[in-house]
Amino acid sequence: MFEMRWLAFGVRLESRGFRAASKGGSPGSSYNFHEKMSDPSVSEDPPLHDAYRFDHFEVRVLSETLLCDNERVKIQALPFRLLLVLLENAGNVVTIEELGRRLGGPMYQVELGSLRVAATKLREALGDNAMAPRFVKTISGQGYKFIANVTPVDDRSTELSLEFVPNPALPAIESFSVRRISSKTVMVLLVAGAVSMIAVMAGFLIYRESHIALAGEHDLIVLGGFTNSSGDHDMDGTLSSAFRVKLQESPYLNLVSDRKFRTLVKDPEVATLNDELNACRTLRGQILLRGQLASRNPGNEVALTAWACSSGRKLTTQKSVASTKADILPALNVATEQMRRRLGEPDNSLQRFNVPLNQATTSSLVALRAFTQGEDKRAQGLESDSISDYKLAADLDPQFALAYARLGAIYFNAGEYVLSRQYFQKAFDLRARTTDRERLYITANYYGFATGEVSRATEAYELWRKVYPQDMAPVNNLAIEYLLIGQPEKAVELARTAGQLDTTIDLANATWTQAYLEVGDYASLNALCKSSLGEESNTTVFHVLCFQGAFAQNDEAGMQHQLQWARGKSQETLLLQEAANVAVSRGKAAEAWRLFDQAKESALQNNLVEFAAGTTLNKATSKADVGYPGEARHDIEDALKLAPNGPQTQGFAALALARAGETALAQAEAGKAAAQSPLDTILNSSILASVRAAIHLQKHEPEEAVRSLDVSRVYDFNEFMQLAPSYYRGLAYLQMKQPKEAAAEFQRVIDHRIIAPDSLYVELSTLELGHSLQLIGDTSHARLEYEQLEEVWRDADTDFPPLRQMHRYEQQLPR
Structure with a gap:
């Protein structure tokens, strides 16, 4: 029987961070700049050369400096290490595995995602282009190669910052003299010193204010709207998802979900700052982040602003310029990285979790907008x-x-x-x-x-x-x-x-x-179910579950309330199937078949072809299990015409075929399903195990049926099978003339009815439990089971086969 599962969105990846680069050590220390391990057996190799020169660039190894025309170029630690390894092997491919080992150190390797980010950052520092490389070339599936001409330098004088070099043009200092300074001069010097001290303190405070982390790990951050004031309406509603992806990438930031925010601010793109600050305070957030795309000459500017939710004070604005439209996503990359750093995210986290947006999402702004x-x-x-x-x-x-x-x-x-x-x-x-x-x-x-x-x-x-x-x-x-x-x-x-x-x-x-x-x-x-959130929910499965709960509690009004919610909606398909399940469990077969057909038509109208097939198979299995095997075969054929290739459709078709007596066809469909999904746990260990058991039951091989279901026992109550495995196992024990064991299996179904309250197998197990107790000789308890069924089936169709079977069992009870 087909049942539904659902899932939420969003995932994180655990990773190993990089150790901080060590700035200390002697001039001969390794250029693998990770910290040394405490293990004395770990050794580090000295650098091969003191410096490297290529094009307009010079790389100084010991001081970790990249120069371009004698001007220092900003570069992070990991891209610098990558550059050194490539320079050392200039002209040769350095494999991904070797780079991972060399950059990560002896205790762990750098992962592929971080390596790609490092290569991107290195190209940015060198002004290189991956599509038309001058320096760093990607060798697909292998690694990277430095392709420019490189000149190694073995001259420690390139590292002047590491040692004092006397200037021979200056005379040696042999003596000095002292002269008296006037009081007026002293006063001038004191005032100048005070002014200098104030300037230094002010500079320190400004530096401290601009570098102190704005957020702690547990501070809640709310992402507001991303407005477009560039004048380019094609950018309306384009960047907000990319903005969120980049911030969700961080394991450091604690973001309030977009859905929570939208319960208070329906359209963040047009909301005012005050509206968003009020929402932030309501959500108990500490910081509100807003984005803006603005025009400038030439190009555009991406600006991200952080606001203190409690006071409404602007905390910082991080900007990045996009010279062309193609530069907008890279500019958003830069601005988000700057903002993450200002919020307090450590550098090693930024290096590890910082995939460019055109890789993380798309390079197409049109696709991003959709x-x-x-x-x-x-x-x-x-x-x-x-x-x-x-x-x-x-x-x-x-x-x-x-x-x-x-x-x-x-x-x-x-x-x-x-x-x-x-x-x-x-x-x-x-x-x-x-x-x-x-x-x-x-x-x-x-x-x-x-x-x-x-x-x-x-x-x-x-x-x-x-x-x-x-x-x-x-x-x-x-x-x-x-x-x-x-x-x-x-x-x-x-x-x-x-x-x-x-x-x-x-x-x-x-x-x-x-x-x-x-x-x-x-x-x-x-x-x-009765909360305001429940009443406003648009999620169909939520209403299905509330329907099932109402049925379990004999709450007819509650069931009707959920059916009324779905009426006329595309989501009505699921509720109609649930209503059909209830009808068949109550013995109203004609009504059930009609509701199954309505559910199927509703699914087809909404282009849910496989669900329509599943509904039809649900109907077919119900018919076969209650005693209409001939009618079930027709429904199975219809289902396989609708969705012949789905492994779950094939698996449930095989089960319905086996219960209808078509064992050869059942084996064929089961084989197709297993071949398509050999790793699927529930399909192989429960659905197809039940198919094999049903086939053995048809062949009157109950011992084999029980053995077939051994693998299923741990999954007997999985939601797809709706308690069927224990029911089939009970039928096998009855064929083996072991009513005590059969009764235990039927009782397991009844004891777990809360898992699937409207499952047909609850009533069928109650029927066969009464029969098993009758065979054991416990007629008083057998009567109780039949009395319960009399109440459930009080309005059942008079020709409902399980009802007629119960009457036959009752006739066998002693008067």
Whole structure:
């Protein structure tokens, strides 16, 4: 039976930072400028030469200085080290592995992302161009090569700053004399000294004020609007997403989520400063950051301003000039790096987490604008409406990894698993073109929702959560993983934490709601469903969960309220399927089949083809399990025509076919699914295990059926299977004439009904539990089970096969 999962956005990547460059040491110390380790066995090699000259440049090794026409050029430590290694091997390719070892030192290696950033910074310092290099050439798939002519210099006099060199033109000092100074001269000197001291102190204070960190690690930072006053309306609403990506890249900054901010400021692009400061104070933020693109002659200027939320005082403005339109994203890179430094982010963090925007997002401003529009809609909970924007962004820039990742997540949430896998695969293939944060977002979701590797996804989310404890997304998605495999008790605290980190994100609230539902905490569940956030939520799965909770509590009004919310919306598909599940569990088969058909048509109208196939298979499996195998075959054929290539569709089709008695076809579809997704944990360990068990049941091989389900036991309560594995295991024990063991399995289903309250297998297990107890000889408890079913099926169709079966069992009870 098809059930839905959903995921949130955003990921971080744990990394190893670089040690600070050591400025001390003797003139013969190594040019690997990492700090020496305490291990005495670690040695450092002396530099090969004192300096290198090429073109108009001179590199002085010991003083770590880069000169151009005798003027010092600003360059950071890691790019300088990269330059030295390349100069030492001028004309030869230095591999990525060798660079990682040489730049990182003996205890750890520099990672590829940092190496690319260092190469970019080095080219900036040298005025070089990666597309038409004069100095540093990228050798694809291998490393880097210094291609200009280099002259090594072995003359310690190039390092005058390191030692005193006497000037022979000056005479030797043999003696000195003293003369009396007048009191007037003394007064002039004192006044001059005082003035100098005041100037020095003022300069110190100004320096201190301009260099002191503006934010601590726990200060909340709110990102406001990014306005466009350049006069170029093509730039309207373009830079805000890039601005956020660059700041989210930082592991140091503690950012308030965009969704939280937008609950108070609907359109940051046109909001006033006072509106945003008020919102910042409401959100308990300490600093508000705003961006602006302004025109200047020539070109444009990117300006980022930080404001103190409490007082409204301007703290700093960081600017960068863009001479042409193509320079706007590089200018935003520079301005954000400057702002991150002013906020207090350490240099080693800036070096490690500082991927250029044209790599982290896109070099196309048009694609970036489309992506930003999608982000704005997603921030408002309008996921389906954002699809066209993300698709446009990917069409405009086929290398836009983050756009593909967003599409993968949205299609997964919509139940379009084939499309989701395709987009996640594209994102995963392009993951090198992202920030470290987004790279792990893509990687974790790829394992969790494309390949289905539960353990690898869980490891990735745990890592993300550990390194970035303020991020909601890894906590939320980790909770989803535990809900997926049927361990809601592990998910509850995670879901609560995710919701507390950001109460405004609908998907986090949906996870929280599901966790409460599956542990039976109906008081907390009802509080969420009836809260203002719940009433205003646009997330379909949230309303589905509230519907299920109302059903579990026999709250007909609550169920109708959720159905009314969905009526006429594109999201109605999911609620119609839930209503169909309820109808079949109550024995109203005709009504259930009609609702399943409506859900299918609604899905097709909204271009959710795979979900339509899943709904049809849900109907087919229900028919086969309640006793309409012939009708089920027709529905299976329809489903496979709609979505023949999806591994989950194939897996559930195989299950429906097996339950309908078509064992050969079931084996064929199961083989296709396994071949497509050999690593998918739930598909292979639960869905296909249940297919094998169902086939053995048809062949009256119950021992084999039980063995087939051994691998599934740890995943018996996964959300896709809706408690079916324990039910099938119970049927196998009945075939083996072991009613006691069968009763235990049916009781497991009933005991876990809170995980899937509207699952058909709850009522079918209650029926077969009564039968098992009857076979054991416990007729009094068997009667109790049948009485419960009489109440559930009081309005059932008179020809509902399970109802007729119950009447046959009752006739066998002693009078």
